[in-house]
Amino acid sequence: MNQYPHSTRLLVAIDCIIFGFDGDEIKLLVIKRNFEPERGKWSLMGGFVNQEEDLEVGAERILYELTGLNNIYVEQLLTFGKVNRDPVERTISVVFFALINIHSHDEESVRAHNAHWVSLKNMPQLIFDHEKMVQNALERLRYKAALHPIGFELLPETFTIPQLHKLYEAIYGMQLDRRNFSRKILSTGLLVDTGEKNENSATKKAVLYRLDKEKYEDKFHSFWYFMPEPSA
Amino acid sequence: MNQYPHSTRLLVAIDCIIFGFDGDEIKLLVIKRNFEPERGKWSLMGGFVNQEEDLEVGAERILYELTGLNNIYVEQLLTFGKVNRDPVERTISVVFFALINIHSHDEESVRAHNAHWVSLKNMPQLIFDHEKMVQNALERLRYKAALHPIGFELLPETFTIPQLHKLYEAIYGMQLDRRNFSRKILSTGLLVDTGEKNENSATKKAVLYRLDKEKYEDKFHSFWYFMPEPSA
DNA sequence: CCAAAAGTGTTGTAGTTACACCCATGG
DNA sequence: CCATGGGTGTAACTACAACACTTTTGG
Numbered sequence: 001m002n003q004y005p006h007s008t009r010l011l012v013a014i015d016c017i018i019f020g021f022d023g024d025e026i027k028l029l030v031i032k033r034n035f036e037p038e039r040g041k042w043s044l045m046g047g048f049v050n051q052e053e054d055l056e057v058g059a060e061r062i063l064y065e066l067t068g069l070n071n072i073y074v075e076q077l078l079t080f081g082k083v084n085r086d087p088v089e090r091t092i093s094v095v096f097f098a099l100i101n102i103h104s105h106d107e108e109s110v111r112a113h114n115a116h117w118v119s120l121k122n123m124p125q126l127i128f129d130h131e132k133m134v135q136n137a138l139e140r141l142r143y144k145a146a147l148h149p150i151g152f153e154l155l156p157e158t159f160t161i162p163q164l165h166k167l168y169e170a171i172y173g174m175q176l177d178r179r180n181f182s183r184k185i186l187s188t189g190l191l192v193d194t195g196e197k198n199e200n201s202a203t204k205k206a207v208l209y210r211l212d213k214e215k216y217e218d219k220f221h222s223f224w225y226f227m228p229e230p231s232a
Numbered sequence: 233m234n235q236y237p238h239s240t241r242l243l244v245a246i247d248c249i250i251f252g253f254d255g256d257e258i259k260l261l262v263i264k265r266n267f268e269p270e271r272g273k274w275s276l277m278g279g280f281v282n283q284e285e286d287l288e289v290g291a292e293r294i295l296y297e298l299t300g301l302n303n304i305y306v307e308q309l310l311t312f313g314k315v316n317r318d319p320v321e322r323t324i325s326v327v328f329f330a331l332i333n334i335h336s337h338d339e340e341s342v343r344a345h346n347a348h349w350v351s352l353k354n355m356p357q358l359i360f361d362h363e364k365m366v367q368n369a370l371e372r373l374r375y376k377a378a379l380h381p382i383g384f385e386l387l388p389e390t391f392t393i394p395q396l397h398k399l400y401e402a403i404y405g406m407q408l409d410r411r412n413f414s415r416k417i418l419s420t421g422l423l424v425d426t427g428e429k430n431e432n433s434a435t436k437k438a439v440l441y442r443l444d445k446e447k448y449e450d451k452f453h454s455f456w457y458f459m460p461e462p463s464a
Numbered sequence: 465c466c467a468a469a470a471g472t473g474t475t476g477t478a479g480t481t482a483c484a485c486c487c488a489t490g491g
Numbered sequence: 492c493c494a495t496g497g498g499t500g501t502a503a504c505t506a507c508a509a510c511a512c513t514t515t516t517g518g
Contacts, residue, residue: 010244011242012241049242054315081281092287147379161470177509177510178470179471179509180507182472202517203467204469204470204471204514205516206471409483412482414497416479416480434489435489435495436496
């Protein structure tokens with residue numbers, strides 16, 4: 001077998017930031033470790049990269065193992081590689097972040113892994129550099145959600161504008177004018193009126209929308225700021 | 233020595249995308265390999281991560297080795313980890329991208345490494361997945377330059393608005409109205425008139441500006457699109 | 465019929481595009 | 492004195508923030 005000589009090989013881990021939205025707050029899915037090292041402490045869900053496994057595949061494996069979900073929004077965040085970040089042995093960690101509908105995961109599996117949804121406001125201490133990872137992921141979420149129609153990934157298939165509005169308020173920790181927000185979102189042309197209405201509401205029922213998948217794919221990469229607005 | 237048992241350790245490489253601007257085009261600094269594997273082919277500058285070296289430090293080491301430059305703009309891009317991306321042995325590559333003033337590097341060192349500036353338009357074939365990396369880096373550059381005052385990193389300490397204008401046209405491969413661009417850039421308040429003028433011009437001499445470092449640091453992270461403009 | 469939440473209208477303002485015009489310089 | 496490129500001005504348009512108002516529902 002061909003090999004590069006004289007080079008050190010390192011452990012490569014994958015850690016997953018998993019965000020959810022409970023209708024009020026952004027939540028993070030973390031596990032209380034019942035294994036060593038750092039048993040009893042909180043950490044992100046993770047694992048090691050297998051020899052014959054692409055990084056993305058590894059991330060999907062780990063996410064599936066915990067949540068039972070496939071086909072969720074996953075994006076590579078950054079790779080953390082400080083020499084002493086893991087006290088046991090030097091480990092490079094490739095961090096992914098995932099957005100899921102908080103009600104869709106496999107409860108069994110989550111319980112079996114001793115995982116819990118925690119709110120970002122009173123997040124427990126996490127092991128190693130996992131808090132930095134979360135901080136970084138939150139910044140990325142804010143960044144992307146401001147520029148791309150990404151928030152939907154945290155909601156069910158069908159959702160109402162007020163739900164989306166609350167979601168955005170939660171992401172940015174600030175109040176947004178309900179009416180302007182509604183227009184802004186609708187003006188993207190990405191939402192399709194399903195004709196149905198939300199039954200949960202105690203007062204006036206809100207219209208349920210779903211994503212226009214095609215337009216979503218098309219428009220996903222558009223953004224502008226320093227550049228002039230596209231005239232077409 | 234404590235170790236995680238039963239886990240595979242992998243080679244971890246660092247590859248560097250190095251962008252420059254020659255006044256006309258965005259250029260990429262690549263090396264023509266005079267070592268195995270793939271001797272004689274073009275590739276990005278890279279190296280392996282040392283056992284006792286942080287990833288960022290490794291990137292800076294590699295960049296310094298090639299260009300002789302310290303304190304340049306470096307940002308982690310993404311980590312590439314497909315199982316067969318390197319035919320010799322499975323290698324994870326953490327990719328960084330750097331922006332430098334094309335005239336400031338150490339010519340000696342660049343020659344010694346058999347490195348050359350190539351234009352993106354007729355870029356030679358690169359080994360492995362390096363072309364994907366470049367593609368990705370270009371997208372990131374476009375993304376960031378549209379939202380953050382990052383273009384300056386590709387220019388000398390002092391520069392003129394027309395230079396900056398040409399730079400942005402090169403980044404996006406499109407024409408931008410000279411006059412509106414000028415106002416937009418000046419309205420950021422990030423440029424300071426040095427009082428001096430560009431001597432190179434054959435006609436009217438343009439004012440030389442420099443960055444207001446403090447404001448630059450402050451404003452670096454501001455951006456908006458879906459969100460309302462900050463009222464303060 | 466009233467409170468609470470959802471949805472629609474309107475207006476002033478600020479930013480930006482798409483221009484025209486003037487200025488400085490070297491040949 | 493003229494061609495070239497740099498700098499400033501301006502009008503029309505558009506987007507959006509900040510509001511008020513109407514509609515629907517349950518109790």
